[in-house]
Structures are given as C-alpha cells and as structure tokens.
Amino acid sequence: MKYKIVIVIFVIFWGILLHRLYNISVKSNIYYEKLAKENIEKKIHSKPTRGEILDRKGKILAYNKIGFSISIAPHLDIGKKKKLDSTIDTIVSYFPDLNKSVMKKVYQQQSSHYNHKFIKVVDFIQYDRMISHFPTLSLNDNILIEAETNRYYPYQKYASHIIGYIGRSNQKENDKDPVVEIVGRVGKSGLERSYNSVLQGELGYQIFKVNARNKEIELLKNVDAKDNKNIITNIDMALQEMIYKRFGEDIGAAVVMRPNGEVLAAVSVPSFDPNLFVGGISFKNWKALQENLDHPFTNKFIHGTYPPGSTIKMGMALAFSNANPELLDKSEHCRGYIKLGRADHKFRCWSNLGHGETSLRKAIRESCDVFFYNKSLVVGIDAIAKNMRDFGFGTITGIDLPTEYSGIMPDKNWKMRRYKQPWYMGETVISSIGQGYVLSTPMQIARYTALVATSNLVTPQIASIVDNQIVQKVEIPFHFNPKHLTEIRLGMYDVCNHPKGTAYKALHEMPFLIAGKTGTSQVVSISQDVKKRISEEDMEYYTRSHAWITTYAPYEEPQIIVTVLIEHGGHGGSAAGPIVADIYRWLHQKGHVKPVVKTEVKE
Incomplete structure (x- = not known):
C-alpha cells in the first residue's frame, strides 16, 4: 500500500514538472517570439475618407475639406530639457491665430510615460494656409504634419436636423467601433449618425520593419483603406x-x-449651423443654443x-x-x-x-x-x-x-x-x-x-x-x-x-x-364657462x-x-x-x- 502511494506521488510530481517545462520551453517561446516580432514591426493605420451626402439632384450637402493636422512628439513636458513650450511657440510663429494655452492643455491631457505616440494638438489647418510652411515644419523632429480632412456643411442651418454633424468621439463610441477610435470622429446626429458605419469606410494599414530606434526600414505589408460610400437622399x-x-x-x-x-x-x-460642432463647439455657442427659448437644437419634426x-x-x-x-x-x-x-x-x-x-x-x-x-x-x-x-x-x-x-x-x-x-x-x-x-x-x-x-x-x-x-x-x-x-x-x-x-x-x-x-x-x-374665447x-x-x-x-x-x-x-x-x-x-x-x-x- 505504501509502495502504491509513493508511485502516485512520484507520477504527480513528474507530471507537474513536465507541465512547467512545457510552459517555459514552448509557450513562453511562442509568447516571446511574438513580443520580439512586435518589437521589430510597426503597424500604422491609414484613415478612409468619409463619404459625401447628396440631395436627390446631386447637390452636395456634406463633404470633406482637405487640409492638415499638427501633432507634437510625446514626452516633451518631461525631464530636464523640456521642449514643449518652444515647440508650441514654433507652431504659433507660423499660425498666430492658434491658442497656445489650448494646445498645451490638449497635449498635457494625453501626455504620459506610457504614451509613445505623437499627440494631436491642432485638428485642422486649411490646405492653402499650411502648404507654404509644410517643408519647414516637417524638418522639425518634434512636429508631425499629416494630411487631414474636415467635414463641411455648405447649407449650414437649412438642413442641419437632417444631415446632422460629426464630432470628436468619446470613449463609449471608441469601444463600440475600432474604426471610430482610430479616426477620432463620429456622427453625432442626423444621417451622419444613422449611417456612420457606411460613411466612415474601413481602415487601411501598413506594417513596417523597424530598427532599435523605431525607425522604419522596410515595408512588409500594405492594405489600402476602403473609402466611404456616398449617400444620396430623397431631399430636394x-x-x-x-x-x-x-x-x-x-x-x-x-x-x-x-x-x-x-x-x-x-x-x-429655427436651426443651427452644424459646422460649429465639427472641431468642438465653444462654450459660448453651446450656451446660446441651450438657452434659446425657441430650441434651435431640437429637431421639431x-x-x-x-x-x-x-x-x-x-x-x-x-x-x-x-x-x-x-x-x-x-x-x-x-x-x-x-x-x-x-x-x-x-x-x-x-x-x-x-x-x-x-x-x-x-x-x-x-x-x-x-x-x-x-x-x-x-x-x-x-x-x-x-x-x-x-x-x-x-x-x-x-x-x-x-x-x-x-x-x-x-x-x-x-x-x-x-x-x-x-x-x-x-x-x-x-x-x-x-x-x-x-x-x-x-x-x-x-x-x-x-x-x-x-x-x-x-x-x-x-x-x-x-x-x-x-x-x-x-x-x-x-x-x-x-x-x-x-x-x-x-x-x-x-x-x-x-x-x-x-x-x-x-x-x-x-x-x-x-x-x-x-x-x-x-x-x-x-x-x-367661457363662451366667447379671447382671440x-x-x-x-x-x-x-x-x-x-x-x-x-x-x-x-x-x-x-x-x-x-x-x-x-x-x-x-x-x-x-x-x-x-x-x-x-x-x-x-x-x-x-x-x-x-x-x-x-x-x-
């Protein structure tokens, strides 16, 4: 009886040992191999262009203006040699109308030791304003200029409750749709919201091989973004x-x-201009809409x-x-x-x-x-x-x-x-x-x-x-x-x-x-008891x-x-x-x- 107990203990011991060896030699190898691969490869998403919305006769009710966004390198507000203020000053020297304090606040809200991505501080600069400064700003390692589109509604208040508008996505919207998280914009009301998944298209991506400094050295795979689908309405x-x-x-x-x-x-x-919401509506404009007794923000129909x-x-x-x-x-x-x-x-x-x-x-x-x-x-x-x-x-x-x-x-x-x-x-x-x-x-x-x-x-x-x-x-x-x-x-x-x-x-x-x-x-x-009513x-x-x-x-x-x-x-x-x-x-x-x-x- 004692002999059988010893045998059982021996088998259990070696079983546990072999299972542990398997985890170390095989599973860990797969894990670290995957980790190593991720360390030498970088995936960059490419955004699709949002679809247009048209009336029954082809008039464009919502389209995209072409321009650029400005992002700043991470960690510039950390360490002894802080470069955030000087980098923002450089940007403002080209675009004096930009607000320094707002840019700094946006940066600091997203900045952390764990964030290694460039941080977007300016959502949109019009093409004709940026194009002459693009070569100079692109030479600055702390500044990233990327092509960007901005939604525009040419008919403004006349169709805002039908077309709706897009705005910055929140965490709940990001969690629902990975495309929204990358794009950073989502339909908030109207057709822009009802048909958001159709209008926004599908992400593309590029996989690069990178060196120890995270510099791209070889393109391994390229998948083009699938552009939007336009929506044609019954509206005249x-x-x-x-x-x-x-x-x-x-x-x-x-x-x-x-x-x-x-x-x-x-x-x-009355109605409202949906263009106010595209880059984030100001508190002043939002308050005016909310306090208007005629409720312009309410879709009355x-x-x-x-x-x-x-x-x-x-x-x-x-x-x-x-x-x-x-x-x-x-x-x-x-x-x-x-x-x-x-x-x-x-x-x-x-x-x-x-x-x-x-x-x-x-x-x-x-x-x-x-x-x-x-x-x-x-x-x-x-x-x-x-x-x-x-x-x-x-x-x-x-x-x-x-x-x-x-x-x-x-x-x-x-x-x-x-x-x-x-x-x-x-x-x-x-x-x-x-x-x-x-x-x-x-x-x-x-x-x-x-x-x-x-x-x-x-x-x-x-x-x-x-x-x-x-x-x-x-x-x-x-x-x-x-x-x-x-x-x-x-x-x-x-x-x-x-x-x-x-x-x-x-x-x-x-x-x-x-x-x-x-x-x-x-x-x-x-x-x-009122027989004759007041007019x-x-x-x-x-x-x-x-x-x-x-x-x-x-x-x-x-x-x-x-x-x-x-x-x-x-x-x-x-x-x-x-x-x-x-x-x-x-x-x-x-x-x-x-x-x-x-x-x-x-x-």
Whole structure:
C-alpha cells in the first residue's frame, strides 16, 4: 500500500514538472517570439475618407475639406530639457491665430510615460494656409504634419436636423467601433449618425520593419483603406431652403413627402449651423443654443411632440368605423357643447353657435368637435387607442434618423401606469379632438395623412441610395370601410375647396385640387364657462395655440403630402395655410406634381 502511494506521488510530481517545462520551453517561446516580432514591426493605420451626402439632384450637402493636422512628439513636458513650450511657440510663429494655452492643455491631457505616440494638438489647418510652411515644419523632429480632412456643411442651418454633424468621439463610441477610435470622429446626429458605419469606410494599414530606434526600414505589408460610400437622399435642397426661408420669424416644422415615404423636405425652424460642432463647439455657442427659448437644437419634426388637435379627426373617424361600422352612418346634432357627468360639465365645440345636424363629411369640413365627442363615448378610449396605434400614433415612424420620439396615444392602462389614476370619460372626449394626453410629431401626422390618402402606412425615408443600394420602400396596406373612407376624403376636399372649409381661403385657388385638415392645438386649458374665447392675437405668445395643417394633392391622384406646424401660430388655416399654398405652388412650378384631370366634386 505504501509502495502504491509513493508511485502516485512520484507520477504527480513528474507530471507537474513536465507541465512547467512545457510552459517555459514552448509557450513562453511562442509568447516571446511574438513580443520580439512586435518589437521589430510597426503597424500604422491609414484613415478612409468619409463619404459625401447628396440631395436627390446631386447637390452636395456634406463633404470633406482637405487640409492638415499638427501633432507634437510625446514626452516633451518631461525631464530636464523640456521642449514643449518652444515647440508650441514654433507652431504659433507660423499660425498666430492658434491658442497656445489650448494646445498645451490638449497635449498635457494625453501626455504620459506610457504614451509613445505623437499627440494631436491642432485638428485642422486649411490646405492653402499650411502648404507654404509644410517643408519647414516637417524638418522639425518634434512636429508631425499629416494630411487631414474636415467635414463641411455648405447649407449650414437649412438642413442641419437632417444631415446632422460629426464630432470628436468619446470613449463609449471608441469601444463600440475600432474604426471610430482610430479616426477620432463620429456622427453625432442626423444621417451622419444613422449611417456612420457606411460613411466612415474601413481602415487601411501598413506594417513596417523597424530598427532599435523605431525607425522604419522596410515595408512588409500594405492594405489600402476602403473609402466611404456616398449617400444620396430623397431631399430636394432647393425646396428645403425655400421652406425654411418662407417660415420667416415663425417657429415650427414642415414635412413634404411622397405617399410612398420619400421625404422631399423636412424643416425645423429655427436651426443651427452644424459646422460649429465639427472641431468642438465653444462654450459660448453651446450656451446660446441651450438657452434659446425657441430650441434651435431640437429637431421639431421628429422630436417635437404637440397635441395634434383636429388633424387627428380623420384617424378618429377610421377608428370609430373599425370598432363600430354602423356608428358613422348616423349624424350628430351639434348645439355648441355636450354635457357630461353628474355635474353636467360642458365640453364645448370650437363654434359656440354649434353646427346643427352634422354628418361625417361635414364634421371633417367644419371641424365639428361635438360629432367626435359623442362618437368617442360610444367606442371608448381602449378601442380608439388600439386602432390609432395601428395608424401610427404613439409609435415611431421608423424614419432613418436617430432617437425619434414616439409621442403618446393614451388608454386606461397607460394612465394607470403613468399616474396611478383611473381614466375618466371626459378624457376620452378631449382625446377625440387631439387634446389632453395625446401628443404627436409632425412626421407622424404626415405619415398618417399618407395613410388616409392611399390606404398604405409607409415608413418615411430620408436616404434613397446607401452603400450603392436603393433603399427599399416599406408599405403596410389597410382595408377601410370604402363608404366611410370616401366621406372622410370628401370632407378633406371640402376643407380646402368649400366656402365653409377651414383652409378654403388659403388653398381653394391652386393649380390642382388639394385635400387637407387644419388643427388648433391648445396650449392652455379653457374654462367650460367661457363662451366667447379671447382671440389668439390678443393672447400672450407662449399661451397661444399651435397651428396645424396637413394635406395631400392632387385630390384625385395623391402625389405629395405637405404637413406644417407653427408653434403658437393660432389657427391652422390662417397661420399655416399660406405656407402650404406657397409650397404647392413651388412644387407645381418645379414639376414635382404630374398633371391630372380635375374632378368635379358634388356636395
């Protein structure tokens, strides 16, 4: 027994010894061989050139300016012979506008005993400024001049919320993508962010054999960088710029879209110059953007959420039709209000005199609130919300821009989760006219208008061609009650073409027939006892209602969707209608709308 134990111990001992010898002689040899190889080889990455962004007609919306960056050798601020200040002085002697203290601060933030790479202190110097000094500066061993590109946005504020901008990458962005870490720039918003991986291309590299002084003595391998892919958009930049200028001093958003989802223009006013961000925005400029009460940094067409007001009424009617098909066949008598609850709380129509006997078509044309109040109480908020979410309310549109907001389409469960409170019938009533908790973005309203016009729910698309591939259209077909859908469309026709229509004044004399719906979304509540409301013009600016109008044209064969929101603009027909009219006139003049035979629409 003792003999067997000795044998086992002997075997275990020699096993451990042999394993250790293997690690020392074989594994360590592989490790040190790899380490030695790394000590005689140096890998240098080459950056790809970022892709351009173009509009549908080839106008360049984002491109790269050619220039140079300036880097300083490491460890110049360490040891007895410090050379950092003198090196910076040398650079500034050629470029007096550069800030010494900023360059020194940038250098010291990255400097350490373990950093053996040149440290970039100037991101970009224009080509024509550097080229005459390049030979002299290149002779200085402590200064490295490298070819560099700088992003430039020629249309500045006119398309900044679509195009976005690039900026210096942070650690989180570097960790996600090794290319970003080397390039040092990444898309921060807009298309620059959505399609960053396509635009930035792929890194190239060179492997050199180096001597003991780390000097390159032989090129061992060369892999060229794979350049960017350009992105062609659906945007018509001339239209985009025209709409922005047409807003003048008004604040708001506009969307022009094909019924298949192609976005021709998406405007958010006011805006900002994205070129401010490319090299790092100054504190002064950032503070000015953040403190501006009109929120120029907010992309209002996908981040601005507003009560949709009466623009929601076509969707409500379709929700009623789906939930209770016979309900819309019955007219409602509007006397200017309804009473609800034990206290007989009055929910007023916008018209104090009422609309009398009101059919579905008339309810859309004259925007009768009472019609929708009564129908909503029959259907109930849960059935309404279910259908409205199917139509795109309370859900993102899927547009190819980052961080889109979904808005809100409330129901009983939503309120209980959010506020721990039950739902009240009065909240159903005000939801039916796009008030209360209901919030929508202008892009959602444009998308849903296309649904009403064509019975297809589309995904809005800014990009047309990405990575040399045509972006596929996404459409979800809907099957609505034909009679009710026809009545809704006739009501929208009346809005723009009938003397009692809420947009008649602005849109009845146009090159083609337009169908639409106006909306006035209240910012402050109005007491039930108020019979005669204060005119919007007499109210304080930030208490005025938002003005909506959403349209499609031509009425007979929809080719264009135009949606406009003016913050605190008052009434949709009078405030937003003239802008829509000018947009359609421009589209007609530029051939965006194919001629159709006008249909004579009967009463």
